[in-house]
Amino acid sequence: MNSLWRIVLLSLLCSIPALDLGWRFYHFDLGANPVETLQHTTGDWALYFLLATLSITPINNLLRPRWSNFLAMHLTRRVLGLSAFCYAVLHLLAYWFFDLELSLPLLVEDVLERPFILMGMLALILLIPLAMTSTAAWQRRLRQRWQSLHKLVYPITLLAIIHYVMLVKADLFQPLLMLLIFSVLMLLRNKSLLKNLSQR
Amino acid sequence: WALQFTRNNQYSANLALTDPEHALKYNNFYELGTDKSDPYRYADRLKTDGWTVEVTGECLKPQTFNMDDLYQFTQEERIYRFRCVEGWSMVVPWIGFPLAKLLKQVEPTSKAKYVEFVSIYDPKNLPGQEYRVLDWPYREGLRMDEAMHPLTLMATGIYGKELPNQNGAPIRLVVPWKYGFKSSKSIVQIRLVEKQPTSSWMAATPSEYGFYSNVNPNVAHPRWSQAKERPLGSFFRKPTLIFNGYADQVAQLYTGMDLKKYF
Numbered sequence: 001m002n003s004l005w006r007i008v009l010l011s012l013l014c015s016i017p018a019l020d021l022g023w024r025f026y027h028f029d030l031g032a033n034p035v036e037t038l039q040h041t042t043g044d045w046a047l048y049f050l051l052a053t054l055s056i057t058p059i060n061n062l063l064r065p066r067w068s069n070f071l072a073m074h075l076t077r078r079v080l081g082l083s084a085f086c087y088a089v090l091h092l093l094a095y096w097f098f099d100l101e102l103s104l105p106l107l108v109e110d111v112l113e114r115p116f117i118l119m120g121m122l123a124l125i126l127l128i129p130l131a132m133t134s135t136a137a138w139q140r141r142l143r144q145r146w147q148s149l150h151k152l153v154y155p156i157t158l159l160a161i162i163h164y165v166m167l168v169k170a171d172l173f174q175p176l177l178m179l180l181i182f183s184v185l186m187l188l189r190n191k192s193l194l195k196n197l198s199q200r
Numbered sequence: 201w202a203l204q205f206t207r208n209n210q211y212s213a214n215l216a217l218t219d220p221e222h223a224l225k226y227n228n229f230y231e232l233g234t235d236k237s238d239p240y241r242y243a244d245r246l247k248t249d250g251w252t253v254e255v256t257g258e259c260l261k262p263q264t265f266n267m268d269d270l271y272q273f274t275q276e277e278r279i280y281r282f283r284c285v286e287g288w289s290m291v292v293p294w295i296g297f298p299l300a301k302l303l304k305q306v307e308p309t310s311k312a313k314y315v316e317f318v319s320i321y322d323p324k325n326l327p328g329q330e331y332r333v334l335d336w337p338y339r340e341g342l343r344m345d346e347a348m349h350p351l352t353l354m355a356t357g358i359y360g361k362e363l364p365n366q367n368g369a370p371i372r373l374v375v376p377w378k379y380g381f382k383s384s385k386s387i388v389q390i391r392l393v394e395k396q397p398t399s400s401w402m403a404a405t406p407s408e409y410g411f412y413s414n415v416n417p418n419v420a421h422p423r424w425s426q427a428k429e430r431p432l433g434s435f436f437r438k439p440t441l442i443f444n445g446y447a448d449q450v451a452q453l454y455t456g457m458d459l460k461k462y463f
Contacts, residue, residue: 031222031225031226031237032219032221032222032223032225032226032236032288032432032433033226033236033288033430033432034433034435035430035435036288036430098435098436098437099437101436110425114423114424115423116423166423167423169286170230170234170333170334170404170405171230171234171331171333173234173331
């Protein structure tokens with residue numbers, strides 16, 4: 001299968017949650033608090049895709065290079081990362097449109113007054129340069145700097161998790177689970193730790 | 201139990217009712233789980249057989265009421281606005297009787313300055329009580345004059361039927377001018393006390409949840425604005441009313457009080 005088809009197929013898979021929301025929106029089937037459903041679902045998926053993006057390197061390191069090439073993990077990561085960005089944009093729109101009716105002054109006020117919104121907004125803003133430079137052409141053009149730029153995904157994911165922790169009223173189970181997964185994925189980037197793991 | 205009740209129009213808001221599908225399936229009842237869909241999903245885990253409500257503390261005639269005793273009070277239907285601290289709202293027809301009628305029966309003494317409400321504690325059955333998300337059992341409180349106010353209702357039914365478990369069966373409190381969490385569900389004990397009680401939410405996050413918790417669009421929650429609310433089933437928000445639209449009846453309870461300080 002050539003890379004274009006891989007990308008199309010994977011993109012379709014990644015858009016299933018959004019298509020499902022669109023379908024339920026159209027059929028008025030988003031529950032008692034439809035806007036909350038839109039906001040929470042898009043936010044959840046943005047975070048899931050960020051964590052999925054971060055899992056590619058550890059998986060790559062554990063697989064033999066041949067398998068990694070065969071599965072085109074770098075393409076997979078690009079689609080996952082762009083999906084995270086798309087869901088984050090949908091998340092912002094669901095909030096900005098339904099809560100603030102697209103008012104820019106109200107958005108600025110919210111960002112300045114509510115720390116959890118500031119965290120989420122920072123995460124989304126930092127994602128923009130990564131989404132823009134996700135193509136192979138940009139990767140070539142930026143060379144070494146591309147690597148360092150895209151390491152921004154670590155603080156972005158952490159900001160997104162803090163955003164989640166800060167908005168929860170009492171039950172921190174879900175956001176702390178995300179934090180745990182994030183920590184494990186970060187630890188699995190440690191080369192010597194990985195060596196020990198694979199030698200067993 | 202055949203539900204017998206009459207509509208009380210004096211205390212009913214002339215508003216369109218929330219779709220019961222929403223009010224009965226989207227609930228905050230952490231004893232059954234923290235997700236809004238948990239209370240409906242796990243409703244049968246709440247055991248209400250042989251339910252009693254013990255009224256005790258600073259009173260001359262402490263008494264334990266079973267549900268038959270409580271159904272002896274004239275049951276009336278009232279359409280109330282209901283505003284959750286999270287920013288959603290609904291309009292619900294409750295059935296019940298004023299808390300004042302119950303309290304008068306036990307003859308509170310002059311030391312009874314506050315009323316504390318204790319909800320069910322049954323960690324063997326209630327999935328939410330396996331975790332200490334809150335300090336169980338759920339506790340709430342009112343000042344005596346708030347408790348005796350004619351709007352303060354002990355609810356036994358909703359939408360013409362007995363309360364379903366997810367809405368706080370078999371008996372709950374409804375205080376329409378306060379945020380929803382003040383309206384304790386599945387109450388087992390009512391204590392008349394001298395000192396202001398500490399509610400479960402005050403204990404959990406003192407900077408965010410105060411004793412009064414009156415609906416107030418001008419006092420923001422530390423993390424979000426309270427100026428607007430989203431009626432269940434709607435996409436857009438509408439302005440929140442001070443005291444949830446009950447200012448004419450209750451504002452005098454708080455004259456001279458700084459509502460920002462006593463949030």
